[in-house]
Amino acid sequence: MIYYVAAILLIAFVFDFINGFHDSANSIATIVGTRVLSPGAAVVWAAFFNFTAAFTAGELVAKAIQTGIIRTDIVTPNVILAGLLGAIAWNLITWFYGIPSSSSHALIGGYAGAGVAKAGWGAITWGTKWVQTLSFIVISPLVGGLAGFLLMVAVYWAFRNMGPARVDRFFRSAQLASSALLSHAHGANDAQKTMGIIVGLLVSVKPLTAAQTGIFRHLYVTGDGIPLWVKMGAYSAISLGTFFGGWRIVHTMGSRITRLRPVSGFAAETGGALAISIATHFGIPVSTTHTIAGAIMGAGATYRFSAVRWGIARRIVWAWIITIPASAAVAALSYWALAAVGLR
Numbered sequence: 079m080i081y082y083v084a085a086i087l088l089i090a091f092v093f094d095f096i097n098g099f100h101d102s103a104n105s106i107a108t109i110v111g112t113r114v115l116s117p118g119a120a121v122v123w124a125a126f127f128n129f130t131a132a133f134t135a136g137e138l139v140a141k142a143i144q145t146g147i148i149r150t151d152i153v154t155p156n157v158i159l160a161g162l163l164g165a166i167a168w169n170l171i172t173w174f175y176g177i178p179s180s181s182s183h184a185l186i187g188g189y190a191g192a193g194v195a196k197a198g199w200g201a202i203t204w205g206t207k208w209v210q211t212l213s214f215i216v217i218s219p220l221v222g223g224l225a226g227f228l229l230m231v232a233v234y235w236a237f238r239n240m241g242p243a244r245v246d247r248f249f250r251s252a253q254l255a256s257s258a259l260l261s262h263a264h265g266a267n268d269a270q271k272t273m274g275i276i277v278g279l280l281v282s283v284k285p286l287t288a289a290q291t292g293i294f295r296h297l298y299v300t301g302d303g304i305p306l307w308v309k310m311g312a313y314s315a316i317s318l319g320t321f322f323g324g325w326r327i328v329h330t331m332g333s334r335i336t337r338l339r340p341v342s343g344f345a346a347e348t349g350g351a352l353a354i355s356i357a358t359h360f361g362i363p364v365s366t367t368h369t370i371a372g373a374i375m376g377a378g379a380t381y382r383f384s385a386v387r388w389g390i391a392r393r394i395v396w397a398w399i400i401t402i403p404a405s406a407a408v409a410a411l412s413y414w415a416l417a418a419v420g421l422r
Contacts, residue, residue: 080294083283086159087276087297091315093162093169094272097181098128098319100169101268101367105261105320108343108374114253117323125321127258128265132313135266137304138361143274146207147186148193149200150281156416157192158279164188164409168401180365184405185271186211191406195413210362215399218353218364219372225349226342226376233341234380249340256347261320263354264366269312271363276308342377349373 105124109115115123144150148157165181165188172179193201202208237245280287280299287298299305350366350373357364 079283079286080290080297083155083279083286083297084294086155086162086279089159089162089166090272090276090279091311093166093185093275094269094312094315095319096166096169096173097185097268097272098125098316099322100173100181100319101264102320102323105257105264106323108260108346108370109253109257112250112253112340112343114250114340114343115257120257121321121323123254123257124261124264125317127261128269128320129313129317131262131265131269132309134262135270135358136361137270137273139267139270139358139363140274140277140304141302142207142361142363143186143189143271144278144281146203146205147189149197149203150278152193152197152201153278153282154196155279155283156413157189157196158275158282160192160195160409160413160416161185161189162275163412164191164405164407167408168405172401179401180367182268182271182363182365182367183211183215183401185275186363187402187405188409189275190402191409192413194406195410207363214357214362214364215368218357218368219375221353222350222369222372223376223379225353226346226373227349227380228376229345229349230342230377230380233345237341246340249344253340253344253347256344256351259351260347260354260370263351263358265313265316267354267358267364267366269309269316270358272315273304273308273312276312277304280305280308342380346370346373346377349376 102121102124105128106115106117106120109123110117110120162185165184168179168184168188169181190202233249237248240248277299280297284298287294290297296305296307347370350370353369353373354364354366357369
């Protein structure tokens with residue numbers, strides 16, 4: 079049984095890696111799309127600042143995932159594994175088709191779907207975190223879009239007397255800072271979600287891990303805190319995933335939604351980072367994908383409304399809407415399959 083738990087831990091870190099791989103576009107698409115950095119340099123830059131969040135972010139998002147989605151008393155290794163499989167499957171499907179869907183909502187949907195498969199609809203802890211999660215499907219891209227739009231307006235006004243070439247040179251440098259801020263915000267919010275799932279697993283098997291010796295004794299958790307090895311593992315995995323990147327989605331985010339220049343890239347990244355950081359501060363598991371996509375649209379709309387390719391945007395929005403139910407369905411099927419072969 080302990081090896082089964084260890085295997086699920088490994089799969090959780092694989093999900094975190096895929097999360098970084100899938101969501102690398104959130105951190106680097108704008109800076110690649112504006113040609114401030116090459117793709118290779120951009121992924122190194124983003125991966126580094128993803129990891130720096132390990133030393134500044136709290137644990138509120140992780141605790142929201144652990145206790146705010148399904149009842150903790152029905153959590154078992156099978157529920158955790160099925161939830162992860164649902165999220166991983168949906169992430170890979172959307173990555174293959176180049177659709178920037180939300181890894182966060184895929185994980186939440188998968189976790190909820192596995193819980194319902196085990197204990198029915200009563201498994202869901204309908205409350206504040208679900209209200210926040212569902213409402214932020216709409217709110218986060220709107221906040222990101224508004225922030226991107228207002229920052230672009232402010233920049234236009236502040237630099238109205240400066241020539242276009244000088245503005246471009248200034249914001250090519252400024253975009254390095256805004257990209258770093260966005261990567262840091264992405265790591266702070268997204269890595270915590272995997273941490274919450276892992277701690278949920280470890281709490282569910284405390285009677286088993288309490289008797290372990292050797293390396294497995296570290297799987298025993300005490301108190302409400304998150305073990306340091308879980309934090310470092312989660313931030314390392316998402317950073318490595320970002321490093322390897324997901325180029326299909328980078329293309330969609332960086333050029334197909336709207337054409338970006340360094341000034342609009344700066345506005346989109348800064349607006350998105352501010353919105354994500356505020357959500358992280360209040361422990362809300364927001365979608366970084368939704369937020370930055372909204373910020374890109376908002377920044378692009380300041381040129382003219384038609385500058386945004388709304389056909390691509392509609393396709394992305396539909397992917398957002400179906401992410402939670404699709405990953406929940408895959409997770410439920412995974413749970414029933416695991417139960418059918420006798421795994422517990």
